Amino acid sequence: MEQESKSLPTKDNFSEWYNELLMMAQIMDVRYPIKGVYVWYPFGFQIRKKVYNMLRDLMDVDHQETYFPMLIPKPELLKESEHIKGFEDEVYWVTHGGLTELEIPLALRPTSETAIYPMFKLWIRSHADLPLKVYQIVNTFRYETKHTRPLIRLREITSFKEAHTAHTTWEDAEKQVFEAMGVYSEFFTKLAVPFIVNKRPEWDKFPGADYTMAFDTMMPDGKSLQIGTVHHLGTRFAKTYEITYEDASGEQKLINQTCYGISERCIAAVIGIHGDNKGLVLPPNTTPTQIVIIPIVFKKEEETVKEVCRKAGSLLNDSGIKTVIDDADERPGAKYYKWEMKGVPFRIEIGPRDIKNNSVMLVRRDGKKESISMDGLSETVRNKLMDYQSELLETARVSMLSRIKECATIDEAKEHVESGWVKLYWCGEESCGHALEDAINCKLLGTPHGMTGAGTCPVCGKPTDKIIIMARSY
Amino acid sequence: MEQESKSLPTKDNFSEWYNELLMMAQIMDVRYPIKGVYVWYPFGFQIRKKVYNMLRDLMDVDHQETYFPMLIPKPELLKESEHIKGFEDEVYWVTHGGLTELEIPLALRPTSETAIYPMFKLWIRSHADLPLKVYQIVNTFRYETKHTRPLIRLREITSFKEAHTAHTTWEDAEKQVFEAMGVYSEFFTKLAVPFIVNKRPEWDKFPGADYTMAFDTMMPDGKSLQIGTVHHLGTRFAKTYEITYEDASGEQKLINQTCYGISERCIAAVIGIHGDNKGLVLPPNTTPTQIVIIPIVFKKEEETVKEVCRKAGSLLNDSGIKTVIDDADERPGAKYYKWEMKGVPFRIEIGPRDIKNNSVMLVRRDGKKESISMDGLSETVRNKLMDYQSELLETARVSMLSRIKECATIDEAKEHVESGWVKLYWCGEESCGHALEDAINCKLLGTPHGMTGAGTCPVCGKPTDKIIIMARSY
Numbered sequence: 023m024e025q026e027s028k029s030l031p032t033k034d035n036f037s038e039w040y041n042e043l044l045m046m047a048q049i050m051d052v053r054y055p056i057k058g059v060y061v062w063y064p065f066g067f068q069i070r071k072k073v074y075n076m077l078r079d080l081m082d083v084d085h086q087e088t089y090f091p092m093l094i095p096k097p098e099l100l101k102e103s104e105h106i107k108g109f110e111d112e113v114y115w116v117t118h119g120g121l122t123e124l125e126i127p128l129a130l131r132p133t134s135e136t137a138i139y140p141m142f143k144l145w146i147r148s149h150a151d152l153p154l155k156v157y158q159i160v161n162t163f164r165y166e167t168k169h170t171r172p173l174i175r176l177r178e179i180t181s182f183k184e185a186h187t188a189h190t191t192w193e194d195a196e197k198q199v200f201e202a203m204g205v206y207s208e209f210f211t212k213l214a215v216p217f218i219v220n221k222r223p224e225w226d227k228f229p230g231a232d233y234t235m236a237f238d239t240m241m242p243d244g245k246s247l248q249i250g251t252v253h254h255l256g257t258r259f260a261k262t263y264e265i266t267y268e269d270a271s272g273e274q275k276l277i278n279q280t281c282y283g284i285s286e287r288c289i290a291a292v293i294g295i296h297g298d299n300k301g302l303v304l305p306p307n308t309t310p311t312q313i314v315i316i317p318i319v320f321k322k323e324e325e326t327v328k329e330v331c332r333k334a335g336s337l338l339n340d341s342g343i344k345t346v347i348d349d350a351d352e353r354p355g356a357k358y359y360k361w362e363m364k365g366v367p368f369r370i371e372i373g374p375r376d377i378k379n380n381s382v383m384l385v386r387r388d389g390k391k392e393s394i395s396m397d398g399l400s401e402t403v404r405n406k407l408m409d410y411q412s413e414l415l416e417t418a419r420v421s422m423l424s425r426i427k428e429c430a431t432i433d434e435a436k437e438h439v440e441s442g443w444v445k446l447y448w449c450g451e452e453s454c455g456h457a458l459e460d461a462i463n464c465k466l467l468g469t470p471h472g473m474t475g476a477g478t479c480p481v482c483g484k485p486t487d488k489i490i491i492m493a494r495s496y
Numbered sequence: 497m498e499q500e501s502k503s504l505p506t507k508d509n510f511s512e513w514y515n516e517l518l519m520m521a522q523i524m525d526v527r528y529p530i531k532g533v534y535v536w537y538p539f540g541f542q543i544r545k546k547v548y549n550m551l552r553d554l555m556d557v558d559h560q561e562t563y564f565p566m567l568i569p570k571p572e573l574l575k576e577s578e579h580i581k582g583f584e585d586e587v588y589w590v591t592h593g594g595l596t597e598l599e600i601p602l603a604l605r606p607t608s609e610t611a612i613y614p615m616f617k618l619w620i621r622s623h624a625d626l627p628l629k630v631y632q633i634v635n636t637f638r639y640e641t642k643h644t645r646p647l648i649r650l651r652e653i654t655s656f657k658e659a660h661t662a663h664t665t666w667e668d669a670e671k672q673v674f675e676a677m678g679v680y681s682e683f684f685t686k687l688a689v690p691f692i693v694n695k696r697p698e699w700d701k702f703p704g705a706d707y708t709m710a711f712d713t714m715m716p717d718g719k720s721l722q723i724g725t726v727h728h729l730g731t732r733f734a735k736t737y738e739i740t741y742e743d744a745s746g747e748q749k750l751i752n753q754t755c756y757g758i759s760e761r762c763i764a765a766v767i768g769i770h771g772d773n774k775g776l777v778l779p780p781n782t783t784p785t786q787i788v789i790i791p792i793v794f795k796k797e798e799e800t801v802k803e804v805c806r807k808a809g810s811l812l813n814d815s816g817i818k819t820v821i822d823d824a825d826e827r828p829g830a831k832y833y834k835w836e837m838k839g840v841p842f843r844i845e846i847g848p849r850d851i852k853n854n855s856v857m858l859v860r861r862d863g864k865k866e867s868i869s870m871d872g873l874s875e876t877v878r879n880k881l882m883d884y885q886s887e888l889l890e891t892a893r894v895s896m897l898s899r900i901k902e903c904a905t906i907d908e909a910k911e912h913v914e915s916g917w918v919k920l921y922w923c924g925e926e927s928c929g930h931a932l933e934d935a936i937n938c939k940l941l942g943t944p945h946g947m948t949g950a951g952t953c954p955v956c957g958k959p960t961d962k963i964i965i966m967a968r969s970y
């Protein structure tokens with residue numbers, strides 16, 4: 023497959039760097055002839071597979087995977103009035119089958135509440151059927167009119183993992199919200215993506231939800247990227263779709279629901295946060311190749327060196343470390359360039375001198391080099407991979423936290439928000455919230471989960487314990 | 497989740513049995529409010545996952561998984577005139593995004609040639625890029641006007657595995673056709689689904705292909721079900737989409753292509769062919785649960801029995817045999833009914849007498865019982881599962897072949913085709929082929945791969961070596 027010969031822009035110019043990297047590292051092909059719709063290259067798809075298999079494993083602990091239809095009849099979609107208000111400008115409509123106009127237009131699912139809940143009505147009869155926890159990984163569609171961007175703002179979201187749960191009480195559903203937050207925290211930790219969980223303000227919650235908890239991460243340009251959301255739906259959809267269960271005393275009651283989702287933005291976060299001027303930097307958990315072995319060959323010892331490389335490769339693969347040997351007839355420098363672009367965590371170089379010393383040269387993606395013994399190679403490499411994974415997360419976490427600044431005044435916030443996030447106090451009044459958004463020219467992400475303090479609202483001056491995070495946002 | 501309390505119709509009434517079984521065994525929920533569009537129940541989805549993971553493993557040997565967009569701009573879809581003729585009545589069109597009419601209508605992919613090949617044009621530059629072999633597992637859409645049926649005739653095909661390959665020469669592409677046939681043969685063998693590969697007649701090949709090889713299986717009602725197809729596309733699409741490569745001498749040449757696909761019909765075949773009056777009969781390869789252990793308990797020995805059941809369950813699970821212990825507080829009969837409906841291959845009953853004899857009672861889904869020793873339990877069970885898998889395939893194969901009858905006359909064929917397939921000779925003329933289809937009132941499936949004989953065409957009386965299979969068809 024064709025290789026680009028351009029060079030990668032530097033990461034200071036984040037937007038250009040990001041778009042170019044996706045093409046050069048063969049993650050997404052952006053040349054498909056529809057705006058906001060992209061092609062997964064085979065290499066990008068391998069990353070997607072790794073990442074979504076991790077997510078699936080986490081979900082499968084106590085959710086059942088299912089598949090609900092992509093098409094939703096207009097009357098079903100319109101039933102929940104709060105919900106549809108949030109989506110009506112963004113829904114794609116199928117109006118024709120062949121040359122025939124359809125009697126009932128069909129929506130491409132923007133999200134699947136309205137496809138799933140009519141079935142929940144049929145599936146749920148008694149308290150014994152609860153809790154019910156299902157999920158699916160599907161393509162969803164939004165007619166985005168804003169600037170689109172691969173993996174981030176899409177017209178076809180190819181990889182939407184949406185979970186939907188039903189419970190007897192509001193409190194049980196709330197417990198599920200916290201459980202889901204736990205699962206998502208584990209998932210993003212595995213991706214080495216740091217985050218803050220913010221409770222969205224009323225005007226920015228999921229259409230139809232009682233409240234929304236959102237996972238936000240910081241991209242290198244200081245903007246926030248929403249990478250996951252968990253919604254408490256209360257009984258609103260249950261009322262609309264008439265989903266009831268018979269409780270122990272024989273009474274019919276409305277179910278309480280939650281839903282929560284993650285899209286391929288999780289991969290955009292990995293790429294954006296960790297990548298550098300040489301290309302991708304992939305956490306060991308997310309990459310199809312964890313180690314590349316490169317023989318450093320000189321004519322007369324070529325066969326010996328390649329033999330040792332193969333031996334090391336088998337050792338590592340047998341112990342579950344995904345290893346590739348690159349013994350193509352190319353200069354080592356060209357190989358380094360290629361594998362650095364693909365973000366492979368470690369390169370192992372083996373030459374005649376290493377063999378004499380019974381060692382190999384381990385070069386981390388960040389350039390740190392050390393000679394390690396062939397004895398216990400797999401164990402050493404596995405430990406170093408784990409260290410590397412932790413370091414990636416820790417570095418990103420420290421960097422993110424260092425760029426969140428508590429600001430006392432609106433002017434200070436306005437200045438800082440150009441490069442990071444601001445922490446402020448807010449009285450909780452919607453009018454003051456909007457005033458802050460207008461004055462600072464960014465988004466009120468919400469109140470960070472579990473965090474309170476003592477300060478005053480910069481708009482009305484009221485004392486308050488409510489901390490908020492504000493940021494420019496994708 | 498709610499359980500149906502109806503009883504299953506007998507299998508003689510195949511159509512009713514099939515529809516009812518899908519609901520009762522919780523494979524597909526047919527109550528979604530769009531014709532031809534169904535919901536995968538969690539249990540059905542687990543089977544789908546097993547089956548498609550097998551398919552994925554087979555493909556991954558030398559194909560790369562990718563994902564191309566679901567939406568195709570109208571001008572791209574219309575480019576290949578032969579191809580579009582085959583689909584124009586069946587394509588769903590998106591005409592609106594929100595309240596805005598789209599400038600260019602977008603098709604929901606009926607299949608992905610027209611989404612993928614414009615990208616192949618960009619990806620393929622030289623002979624070094626060939627062969628290129630990619631596949632994806634996606635939802636596709638057809639506006640079916642005929643009678644729809646879950647897993648068989650769908651408006652949303654939820655699980656279309658389509659592979660697309662590019663080669664330097666027509667001969668290399670033909671080699672790929674045979675390789676794909678090999679892979680599909682292995683796949684259907686793993687599913688215990690017997691098949692015949694027929695080369696479709698000219699008028700029934702894939703729109704735009706040079707020729708089409710189709711995998712047909714026989715359903716219990718004697719109709720044929722097409723469960724897989726492999727197409728040699730020659731250079732037709734390469735011409736339309738201008739896909740060329742530079743050969744070793746620097747000349748630009750058209751690529752040669754193949755494509756091949758399998759849908760959830762493969763699961764319809766497993767269910768239809770093997771199921772019986774008690775419910776599903778799943779080949780061990782396709783079921784999430786291979787063994788259910790049922791304690792036969794009497795009050796005073798209850799704990800001992802359950803303890804032995806747990807021990808046996810761990811033994812089996814540890815050796816990779818998917819085993820579940822059903823120790824719910826229910827009559828054994830109710831449990832048998834439930835697990836038979838779900839098609840679990842073997843039930844193991846353990847009671848006080850078995851424990852005394854250091855044995856367990858193994859009951860196959862077909863009712864055959866035997867006592868087997870606890871010593872070497874896993875190995876015995878694994879061997880018996882393999883035998884059972886082979887027997888399922890062999891029984892189905894013998895049954896299918898016994899219902900294919902060589903007929904000398906059209907009258908004989910007309911009679912036999914009501915219950916099975918007919919084998920005839922055909923001169924190869926299209927007019928005689930259509931005359932046969934009209935007279936026998938069924939479909940000419942084509943010439944079975946690798947089979948010739950000597951006979952005469954019943955229409956024109958010409959001698960010929962061309963055997964054909966004809967059948968009523970789904």
